Amino acid sequence: MRFAVLHHLESGPDAAASAVYDEVAEQVRLADELGFETAWVAEHHFAATKGRAPFPLLLLTHLAGRTRKIRLGTAVLPAPFYQPIRLAESIAMADVLMGGRLDCGISSSGVPDEMRIFNVPQDGKHDQLRDILLWLRRAWSGEAVQVPNATASDAPTVTIVPLPLQRVEDMVWVAASTPGAAEVAGALGHHLLLPSLRPPSVSAANLAIYRNALAAAGVSLSSRHIQCTLHLILNEDHTAAMQMAAPVARFYYERYVANGSVQRLEDESLGAIMARINFVAGGPEAVAEQITAIAEALSLTHVALQARLIGLPHIDTMRALELAMTRVAPLLRTEP
Numbered sequence: 001m002r003f004a005v006l007h008h009l010e011s012g013p014d015a016a017a018s019a020v021y022d023e024v025a026e027q028v029r030l031a032d033e034l035g036f037e038t039a040w041v042a043e044h045h046f047a048a049t050k051g052r053a054p055f056p057l058l059l060l061t062h063l064a065g066r067t068r069k070i071r072l073g074t075a076v077l078p079a080p081f082y083q084p085i086r087l088a089e090s091i092a093m094a095d096v097l098m099g100g101r102l103d104c105g106i107s108s109s110g111v112p113d114e115m116r117i118f119n120v121p122q123d124g125k126h127d128q129l130r131d132i133l134l135w136l137r138r139a140w141s142g143e144a145v146q147v148p149n150a151t152a153s154d155a156p157t158v159t160i161v162p163l164p165l166q167r168v169e170d171m172v173w174v175a176a177s178t179p180g181a182a183e184v185a186g187a188l189g190h191h192l193l194l195p196s197l198r199p200p201s202v203s204a205a206n207l208a209i210y211r212n213a214l215a216a217a218g219v220s221l222s223s224r225h226i227q228c229t230l231h232l233i234l235n236e237d238h239t240a241a242m243q244m245a246a247p248v249a250r251f252y253y254e255r256y257v258a259n260g261s262v263q264r265l266e267d268e269s270l271g272a273i274m275a276r277i278n279f280v281a282g283g284p285e286a287v288a289e290q291i292t293a294i295a296e297a298l299s300l301t302h303v304a305l306q307a308r309l310i311g312l313p314h315i316d317t318m319r320a321l322e323l324a325m326t327r328v329a330p331l332l333r334t335e336p
Helices: 017-034 056-064 084-097 112-117 125-140 179-187 200-216 238-258 270-276 284-298 314-332
Strands: 002-007 038-041 071-078 102-107 172-175 191-194 226-234 279-282 302-306
Touching: 002 017, 002 314, 017 038, 017 056, 017 314, 038 056, 038 102, 038 302, 056 071, 056 084, 071 172, 084 102, 084 125, 102 125, 125 172, 125 179, 172 179, 179 191, 179 200, 191 200, 200 226, 200 284, 226 238, 226 284, 226 314, 238 270, 238 279, 238 284, 270 279, 279 284, 284 302, 284 314, 302 314
Parallel strands: 002 038, 002 302, 038 071, 071 102, 102 172, 172 191, 191 226, 226 279, 226 302
Antiparallel strands: none
């Protein structure tokens, strides 16, 4: 199993955007030094409390100049929000500027309120995702491709310049919160991103669909990566970590209930809340046990840690990242 970090760049509405970017940059630099495999940035729009990265590739290109080895990923780019040619060009140019370190996470849709504002329908989203991924594969091979959505029989063709440094099968991850997306990810042989807010039974069912689709496509499961994101609070002292975690976990739970991501639980004990929203907390040994249980249940190859959380001081996030690699990773035999 390998560790990554994930940033939503969320904050209170009064926080300066520049301060959020500086804080995240410092955390990503530390993750690079510690040996994390990837730093992911989530795309969000229109609210600081959701995140301040409406164009993740721009931030990731900035972070590439401040890091040496860590891969830099989009988690995720909602494909319907982008014109395909511009998406292909932007991703390819970013990969070149990053020296082939881009992990490109793509999804079939976005947050519901963002979908409404971008005027993107839900109907047919998985077919659309399949079509854009197939088109991107051809475009990034250097092939002259027909302009997408053109209706004329003599529609012009374009060639993408520059081309990415990586092969598409190495670079692209597909987010699968639904059976349709899981089937597309497997049928096309891409790496899989499992969402943090689906119940374990739902993620397990989608994983089974993905594995069956991979097999039908003749792609070896051992060649693919499977990742899930976990909220993390980690401290040397288990009791101190749980004291920090209680208000933060409850804050996120109420927020997810309010925006419809999670249904309110009958059992609202801290343990039940943490289990429902994939929130791991405690000392190194306890966190290692929690991560192991989730990773084994979902056959994970990668775990992304969302350790920068609203209500948690920057210094505690930095310490959690350090402990994750120095104390937790050895217990999991994590590959650097």
